[in-house]
Amino acid sequence: MTNLVYTLCGLTSLLCAFLLLRSFRRTRHAVLRWSGLCFVGLTVSNFVLIIDKIILPDVDLLTYRLWLTEISLLLLVYGLLSSRE
Template structure:
């Protein structure tokens, strides 16, 4: 059951990133770009979660990489919220 939830979370993040990038291409609002980049990195984070918990549950510990990608996603969105002016 966990595998299904992890996969759905990754697909949701990927869909959000794709929709945000498409909207950014139409409107050129910079905050949409930073939000899309955040969701793209969250997709990578969810992929690492699947690899860590499902594919390699005991062989490899991907927790540091998952934490780094989560931090990167948050920092991208934070940068977009603070430094982009409209």
């Protein structure tokens, strides 16, 4: 059951990234670009979680997942602060 939840979270973040970046391409609003990049990073983090917990359960990738998530959220914060319109 947890494998399904991990996979669905990864696919959901991938869908969000796709929709945000597609909308950015049409409208050129900077906040959509930064939000899309944040979700790209969260997608990578989710797929590293799948690798960590399902594919390679003996390897601890927690540090890498946390760094990926932190960088992704910093992109979002930067985008929110820099694109005040």
